[in-house]
Amino acid sequence: MSAATASAAEHGIVTIDTGFHRPVFDAAYLLIENGRAAFVDCGTQHSIPALLAALDANGLTPDDVDWLILTHVHLDHAGGAGALMRRLPNARLAVHPRGAPHMIDPSRLVAGATAVYGEAEMARSYGEIVPVPAERVVVAGDGFVVDLAGRPLLCVDTPGHARHHLCVWDQRSRAWFTGDTFGLSYREFDSARGPFALPTSSPVQFEPEPLKQSIRSLLARDPAAMYLTHYGRVEDVQRLGAxxxxxxxxxxxxxxxxxxxxxxxxxxxxxxxxxxxxxxxxxxxxxxxxxxxxxxxxxxxxxxxxxxxxxxxxxxx
CATH class of the missing domain: 1.10.10 (Arc Repressor Mutant, subunit A)
Known part of the structure; x- marks a missing residue:
């Protein structure tokens, strides 16, 4: 298995280190069900080799991927979506209604990020950001269910970090894929008390009251775990949420x-x-x-x- 890919966990969930910024910083997830697969988030264009390696390590091919689900369209989560979709001939992309236009036409995303980082840093950190054909984009509004080979993945609107943010509930594992809604939890800070988490208010749509309500909504399902983009699976979620x-x-x-x-x-x-x-x-x-x-x-x-x-x-x- 690729060094960038964690071993396959229970419930058919594989954590993939996308390699963005530094090791064990930015995760994407591979869900496997009855020989079919879905990715949740994808990192940047530079992350694609790690994603494809995760498929291969688990006996899958790009043809076996039915879905790419994006929690939101910030570039560390979705910058590689267009390029990845070109490698996944059977996949559809599920994304929040507010995020869908930016996947079909990413020019505003590119312009905004380039204004902040400059062209050289954009190329170094994110690679090429390419559009996803509109006919392959599925608008996942609040309550939309992605069907992965009979395994329902519920998409829930979770504003606060961004207005185009959704989280994904997997009943099989009783876990949420939280993007940035449930904050950041770097493994370097784990202690005898368990994981440490902090919120992320990265620009430009941080809203404290909606974010707190989104966190409460996630906790209301009494999840066994959260799968964070930054970074990995965490438990003891009621303490972390508080x-x-x-x-x-x-x-x-x-x-x-x-x-x-x-x-x-x-x-x-x-x-x-x-x-x-x-x-x-x-x-x-x-x-x-x-x-x-x-x-x-x-x-x-x-x-x-x-x-x-x-x-x-x-x-x-």
Whole structure:
């Protein structure tokens, strides 16, 4: 099996390390049922070899894939969708109604990301972003059920991280595929207490109250586990969900306090305050990482969370 692919788990769920950004950071999932397959999220164009290797390692071919389900269209989850679909002749792509237009015509996604990162970094991190033919796109509204060889996968609207976000409920495993709705949980922070999770407010559609309600909706099904994009399967989900809701409220307090101090150096103040907040919580959790190590793992998230909170502050007035 590919080094980028975890061993096949129970319930026919395989965790695939897409290789985006760093190892064990960005996951896609392969679901296998009666010789048929579905991917949940796909990473970037650079992730395609790992996805195809996961098929091969499990005795499958691209012809056996019926679905690519996207939790949302942020590029670390969906940047490779168009290129991957070209390799999956029988697959359809299921995506939130708000995300579907961006898969059929990704030009706005590309323009927005290029404006932030520049062309060279776009090519390095994401590769080519290509459209998906409209006839292969299935709009998965709230309550839509993907049928994977008789295995129902329920798509539920879960705004808060993004307005085009859905999560996928798999009754077989009693687990959710959560994209970014259930936050980030990096394995480096696991301790004797179990996993540690923090919310993600990356730009540009973070909304704290809808996000908290989405988390509560996921927990209401009493899931056995969550499959996060960042990163992997986590259990003890009721504790994690309560922690996430508490941290969302903490992030809102931090953002409002930073805004009240004035607009000058807002981003720097906000980033520093978020770093202090999350690092303190990681220490309380019993993380074995020292502060320098923890800062290194979370540096991108401090930056993205600050950016997203700034956009939210501007929108909230």
């Amino acid at each position: 922690d996430l809701i508490e941290q969302i409220d903490g992030m809102v307090r931090i953002a409002r306090a930073a805004a009240q101090a004035g607009s000058e150096d807002l981003h720097a103040r906000l980033t520093a305050a978020l770093a202090d907040y999350f690092l303190a919580r990681a220490r309380e959790h019993g993380s074995a990482l020292n502060e320098e190590q923890a800062r290194d793992v979370l540096a991108v998230d401090f930056e993205l969370n600050a950016q997203g909170l700034e956009v939210w502050l501007a929108r909230a007035g």
